[in-house]
Amino acid sequence: MLTALVQTFENWTSEKRLLIDLEAHGREDLFNEIDISRTVGWFTTMFPVLLDLDIENYTQKETISNLKTIKEQLRQIPNRGIDYGILRYLGNPEIQTQLSRISPQIRFNYLGQVDGVFAESTLVKPAKESTGTVRSKHGNRDILIEINSIISAGELRLDWIYSTAVHRRNTIINLTEEYMKALRNLIQLCCNEIGGYTPSDFSQMQLSQDELDDILDDL
Numbered sequence: 001m002l003t004a005l006v007q008t009f010e011n012w013t014s015e016k017r018l019l020i021d022l023e024a025h026g027r028e029d030l031f032n033e034i035d036i037s038r039t040v041g042w043f044t045t046m047f048p049v050l051l052d053l054d055i056e057n058y059t060q061k062e063t064i065s066n067l068k069t070i071k072e073q074l075r076q077i078p079n080r081g082i083d084y085g086i087l088r089y090l091g092n093p094e095i096q097t098q099l100s101r102i103s104p105q106i107r108f109n110y111l112g113q114v115d116g117v118f119a120e121s122t123l124v125k126p127a128k129e130s131t132g133t134v135r136s137k138h139g140n141r142d143i144l145i146e147i148n149s150i151i152s153a154g155e156l157r158l159d160w161i162y163s164t165a166v167h168r169r170n171t172i173i174n175l176t177e178e179y180m181k182a183l184r185n186l187i188q189l190c191c192n193e194i195g196g197y198t199p200s201d202f203s204q205m206q207l208s209q210d211e212l213d214d215i216l217d218d219l
Helices: 002-013 060-075 078-090 093-100 115-119 169-192 199-205 209-218
Strands: 017-024 045-052 106-113 145-152 155-162
Touching (some): 002 017, 002 045, 002 060, 045 060, 060 199, 199 209
Parallel strands (some): 017 106, 106 145
Antiparallel strands (some): 017 045, 145 155
16 A cells, blocks of 8 residues: 555656655554553554655556565564654654654555454444544644545545645545555556565565565576
């Protein structure tokens, strides 16, 4: 989903790099001495991520390369972004000031696939009613475009939240259509692609992508 997002904005802005705020639930099993199994709710983490596609054109081969590139960039994030929050809000004042200057204009949140969670529960089921407005109309926006995604009832849903004072509705509609086109293209290519391994799948071997591709081609 993030690869398709970078491709979509590259087609719109001609920029091959996209700085986003990546939001996650924060319930990560990272530390042996911390047990969160008896806690309820999310420990939301939010951290900036620079996604970079350093290519010229999107041929089929390069599109698969895009996917591998973004995969590797995400896997290089230590502790799934928790360290950023510690430095941003608990670090020394100089570090806090430097990090506060990082200002992404896009926020992306993947809430996960919830079908399995509700299928196992006899007490909790999704409500059919609308939650209504989740923010006050008098509040100030801290981001230009916010994208929330979830898989429910076997379908992927994406909500694009934006300000009509900044973007025209047609602009956002065009972006969503381009995004879905890019996403479907990636899915189709992944269905046809054999392998797709990247160096982080074999972290102990310290291979580059080219070296790994050569080994796989010889198998």
